[in-house]
Amino acid sequence: MSDATTTEERGGGILRERLSDFISQLAAAGALIVIFVFLSLTSAQFLTADNLFNVGTQTAYTVVIAIGETLVIITAGIDLSVGSVAALSGVLGVMTIVNLGLPVPLGIFGGILVGAGAGLVNGLLVTVAGLNPFIATLGMLSVARGLVFIFTNAQSIFGLPNSFMLLGQGEIGAVPIPIIVIIVVAIIGYFVLSRTRLGRYAYAMGSNLEASRLSGIPTRRYLTAVYVISGALAGLGGMIASSLINSGQPNFGLGLELDAIAAAVIGGASLFGGQGTVVGTLIGAFLIALIRNGAVLLNVNTFYQQVIIGVIIWVAVFWDQYRRRKLESSS
Amino acid sequence: MNEKRISRRDFLKVGGTGMAGAALLGVVGCGAKVRQSSSGGKGGGSTGNSGSLRIAVVPKAIGFDYWATVQNGAKCAASEHKNVSVEWKGVTQETDVNGQIQLLQDFITQGVDAIVYAATDAKALHQVSQQALKKGIVTINIDSGTTPQPKQVPLIATNNVAAAEKATEYMAKKLGKKGGKVALIEFQPGTETNTTRVKGFKNVMKKNPQLKLVAKQSSQSDYNTALRVTSDVLTSHPDLSAIYAANEPSVLGAAAAVQRAGKAGKVLIVGWDTASGEIKDVKQGLVAGVLAQNPFLMGYKGVNEAVKKLRTGDKYTLKSIDTGAVLITKGDLNQSKIQSLLNPSCKNPPTWTAQQ
Numbered sequence: 001m002s003d004a005t006t007t008e009e010r011g012g013g014i015l016r017e018r019l020s021d022f023i024s025q026l027a028a029a030g031a032l033i034v035i036f037v038f039l040s041l042t043s044a045q046f047l048t049a050d051n052l053f054n055v056g057t058q059t060a061y062t063v064v065i066a067i068g069e070t071l072v073i074i075t076a077g078i079d080l081s082v083g084s085v086a087a088l089s090g091v092l093g094v095m096t097i098v099n100l101g102l103p104v105p106l107g108i109f110g111g112i113l114v115g116a117g118a119g120l121v122n123g124l125l126v127t128v129a130g131l132n133p134f135i136a137t138l139g140m141l142s143v144a145r146g147l148v149f150i151f152t153n154a155q156s157i158f159g160l161p162n163s164f165m166l167l168g169q170g171e172i173g174a175v176p177i178p179i180i181v182i183i184v185v186a187i188i189g190y191f192v193l194s195r196t197r198l199g200r201y202a203y204a205m206g207s208n209l210e211a212s213r214l215s216g217i218p219t220r221r222y223l224t225a226v227y228v229i230s231g232a233l234a235g236l237g238g239m240i241a242s243s244l245i246n247s248g249q250p251n252f253g254l255g256l257e258l259d260a261i262a263a264a265v266i267g268g269a270s271l272f273g274g275q276g277t278v279v280g281t282l283i284g285a286f287l288i289a290l291i292r293n294g295a296v297l298l299n300v301n302t303f304y305q306q307v308i309i310g311v312i313i314w315v316a317v318f319w320d321q322y323r324r325r326k327l328e329s330s331s
Numbered sequence: 332m333n334e335k336r337i338s339r340r341d342f343l344k345v346g347g348t349g350m351a352g353a354a355l356l357g358v359v360g361c362g363a364k365v366r367q368s369s370s371g372g373k374g375g376g377s378t379g380n381s382g383s384l385r386i387a388v389v390p391k392a393i394g395f396d397y398w399a400t401v402q403n404g405a406k407c408a409a410s411e412h413k414n415v416s417v418e419w420k421g422v423t424q425e426t427d428v429n430g431q432i433q434l435l436q437d438f439i440t441q442g443v444d445a446i447v448y449a450a451t452d453a454k455a456l457h458q459v460s461q462q463a464l465k466k467g468i469v470t471i472n473i474d475s476g477t478t479p480q481p482k483q484v485p486l487i488a489t490n491n492v493a494a495a496e497k498a499t500e501y502m503a504k505k506l507g508k509k510g511g512k513v514a515l516i517e518f519q520p521g522t523e524t525n526t527t528r529v530k531g532f533k534n535v536m537k538k539n540p541q542l543k544l545v546a547k548q549s550s551q552s553d554y555n556t557a558l559r560v561t562s563d564v565l566t567s568h569p570d571l572s573a574i575y576a577a578n579e580p581s582v583l584g585a586a587a588a589v590q591r592a593g594k595a596g597k598v599l600i601v602g603w604d605t606a607s608g609e610i611k612d613v614k615q616g617l618v619a620g621v622l623a624q625n626p627f628l629m630g631y632k633g634v635n636e637a638v639k640k641l642r643t644g645d646k647y648t649l650k651s652i653d654t655g656a657v658l659i660t661k662g663d664l665n666q667s668k669i670q671s672l673l674n675p676s677c678k679n680p681p682t683w684t685a686q687q
Contacts, residue, residue, distance in 0.1 A: 043567060050592075051566045058559040145423060154393040156554075158608045169591065245554045245587055247608060249580075251394045252555060254424060296563035302520065302549040 019327065021268060021277055027319045028267050028283040031312065035290050043297040051293070053176050057168070057244070059289040060178030061086065061237035063282060065256065066263035067189045068233030070281040071226050073264050074193070076206040076273025077133035079227065081122060081140035082234040083256030087249070088144040089115040090238030091152050094248030098159045108167060111242075112235040118144055119231020123224030141257070148250045157248035168243030178240055182282075185233070189278040202226055206273025262309065263288060266316040287312065383414035386637050387438040388630065389431065389448035391475065393421040395579060396606045397626050400675065401473065404630025405447065407677035412638050418443070425519060425552060428452040435459045439466055445637035447630075449474035453523040460484050469640050471649065473629040475523050485649040487632045489624040491524060494656035495531025495577075498601045498622050501658055502573050503539045505599055505619065510541025511572025514564045516581040516602075518552045528577045528603065545571070550581040557584020558591075565592045576602035579609065582621065586612045605659065605673055613661055625654040625684045627675035632685075655684030 039046040065082045072079045093111020096102045102110065118140060125136035170177040193199035201222045204212045213219045237256075242248050265271065266287055267280025288309055295305045388405045390398040402419050409417040418438075422430035431451045438446055439462055446463050450456035450472060457477040463470040464483055476486035502513070515532065519525045536542050546564040550557035557580050565571060565588060574589070576582040582602035586609075589598045600618045602609075612618040632652055640647050663669050672681040 045566045045569070048566070051563075054562050054566065058555075058562065061555075149393060149423065153399065155396055155399050156606060156608065158606075158611070241555055245558060245583065247554070247583075249554050251423075251553065251580075254553070292559070293563055296546070296548055296560050297567040299546055299567075302551075 056179040065237040066260040068230035069260040080137040083253035084144035085234040086238035089235035090242040091248035115235020116232035119228040123227030127220040400626040401630035404627035408634035445469035447633035453478040491527035492531040499535035514546040561588035573599040579604035
C-alpha cells in the first residue's frame with residue numbers, strides 16, 4: 001500500500017516536471033507560431049527559403065551561445081561574460097590564422113579553446129574562490145573585453161583566407177552550415193541535458209546545491225564543467241560570427257549576453273535554477289530572431305524592436321510562472 | 332481606546348521635531364547647489380614656453396581603425412614638439428556617454444594642460460567643456476562637437492552634411508534618370524554624427540524624386556548587425572538599386588550582404604570610412620565609393636593647435652577647421668594623394684584635404 005503511494009508520488013512528480021517544462025515551451029512556441037503566421041501574412045518575402053535560411057544563419061551564433069547559457073542558468077548560475085568571451089575567442093582564433101598562419105580548422109579549434117579557458121576561469125571563480133556567478137562572470141565580461149582590445153590594439157583584423165568563410169557562409173547541399181551547426185549543437189545539448197550525468201546533475205544542483213553535494217555529487221567539478229561548456233560554446237559562437245563577416249571584430253558581441261539570457265528565459269529557463277530546456281531556448285532565440293527579421297521586412301523603426309523583445313520577455317516569464325503556480329496548486 | 336489617542340504633548344513634540352527638521356532642510360536646501368570642484372590655477376597658466384605639456388586625447392570609443400588613425404595623428408603631432416606627451420584614453424562603446432564624461436572629468440581633476448576630445452553626445456558633453464574651460468584647460472573638439480559649441484572651443488572635424496551630399500550626389504548621378512529604390516543603413520540614430528550624415532543624404536534625396544527611400548535600418552555600429560539588417564532589406568526589396576551606409580561597420584555589413592545575396596555590382600553602395608576591408612570592397616567593385624575623412628589630421632591638428640595655444644598664450648586664437656572629406660572610387664585608389672590619405676604617415680601628413 002505504502003509502496004504504491006510512493007511510486008505514484010514519484011511518478012506524479014516527474015510527470016509534473018515534464019508537464020511544466022512542456023507548458024512553458026508551449027507558451028513560447030505559441031508566440032513563435034503567432035509571429036510566424038503574422039509575418040507570413042504581412043510580408044510577401046518572409047516565407048521564402050532565402051529569408052528563412054538567412055534568419056537561421058544570422059541567428060546561429062546567438063543560438064549556440066544561448067544553449068550554453070541555458071546550461072548555466074539551469075544550475076541557478078548565470079554567465080554574463082559570453083558576449084565578451086565570444087569576441088575574445090573570435091579575434092584570437094582569427095589572429096592565430098592570420099598572424100601565426102595556422103590552418104583554418106586549428107584556428108577555429110583554438111578559438112573554441114580560448115572560450116573554454118575563459119569558462120574554466122569563470123568556473124573556478126565560482127566553485128573554488130566562492131564568488132557569486134553574477135560577480136565572477138561580470139568580472140570576466142570586463143576582463144575578456146579588455147584582453148580583446150589589448151590583443152587587437154582595438155583594430156579589426158582582416159586578411160583571412162576564403163576557406164575560413166565556410167563555417168559561417170558555406171553550405172552543404174542547400175542548407176547553410178551555420179544552420180547545421182545549430183542542429184548539431186542542439187542535439188548534443190539535448191542529449192547532454194537529458195541523458196548524461198552532467199545534465200541531470202545540472203538540474204539537481206540548480207534545484208538544491210547543498211542537497212546535491214550531500215548526496216554525493218562532486219558539485220565543484222560538475223559546476224566548473226558547466227562554465228567551461230558555456231565558454232566553449234561562446235567561443236564557437238565567436239568563430240561563427242567572425243566567419244560570417246570574414247574578419248575579427250573587437251566590438252563584436254556587446255550585449256550579446258542579454259540576447260542569450262533572454263532566449264533561455266523566454267524558453268522557460270528559470271533564473272532560480274532547475275528549469276530550462278534546449279528546445280525552449282531554441283524557440284526563444286528564434287522568437288527574438290523573427291521579431292528582428294520581421295521588423296526589418298516591415299520597415300518598423302529600430303527602436304521598437306527592443307521594446308517588443310523586452311515586452312515578450314515579461315509576458316513569457318509571467319505566463320510561465322502563472323501556469324506553473326496553477327499546476328502546483330491543482331496537484 | 333485610550334492608548335490610541337495621541338496626547339497633545341506628543342503631538343507637539345512630533346510636530347515640533349518635524350518643523351525643526353523641515354526648517355533645517357530648508358536652510359540646507361537654500362545653500363544647496365550642484366557640487367563643483369574648486370577651480371584651481373592648474374592648467375594653461377603654469378606652463379612656460381617649453382615646459383612639459385600633458386594633453387589628453389579622448390576619442391568617442393576605441394575599437395575602430397578610424398580612432399586608431401586619430402591616435403596616430405595625435406602622436407605624430409606630439410612627436411614634432413618638445414616635451415609634449417599625449418594620453419590616449421577612451422571608452423569602449425560610442426554610446427557610453429556617461430563613461431566618457433567620467434573619463435574627461437578625471438582628466439580635468441588631474442589638471443592636464445589640454446583636452447582634445449570627440450563628443451559622444453553633443454548636449455551632454457557641453458557641460459564638460461565648460462568645466463574644463465573654467466579650470467583653464469585648453470579644450471578642443473575633434474570629429475564631433477557640442478551643442479552649444481563654446482566660443483573658446485574650436486571644432487576640428489569633417490563637415491558631415493557637405494560630405495554626405497557629395498556621396499549621395501554621386502549615387503544619384505550613377506543611378507541616372509531612371510533612379511531606383513534606395514536603402515539607408517545608419518549606425519546610431521540620435522547621435523550628432525549620424526544625424527548630420529543622414530541629413531546630407533536626405534537633402535540630396537529630396538532633390539532627386541526619382542530616388543525612393545524604401546528602408547531605413549540601424550547597424551548599431553556592429554558589422555554582424557549591419558549584415559543581418561541589410562540581408563533582410565534585400566529580401567524585402569529584391570529590386571533595390573542602391574545603399575547609403577553611414578559608417579565603417581555599416582558599409583562592411585551592407586557589402587557582405589549584397590555579395591551574399593549574389594547581387595555584387597548590381598546594388599550600388601556608397602558610404603563612409605576607409606577601413607582596409609572597405610578599400611578591398613572598393614577595389615573589387617562591391618562598393619562604388621567611400622567617403623574618406625581625415626582622422627589623422629583631426630588628431631594631428633587637435634594636438635598641434637593645443638600646443639600652439641598653450642605655448643603662445645592669448646596671442647593665438649583657436650579656430651574651427653574643416654578637415655575635409657574625399658569620395659574615393661575604384662579609379663582613384665592608385666593616386667599618391669589618395670594613398671597619403673589612406674595610409675597617413677607622420678613624415679607626410681595628409682594636410683591637403685583641409686579647408687579653413
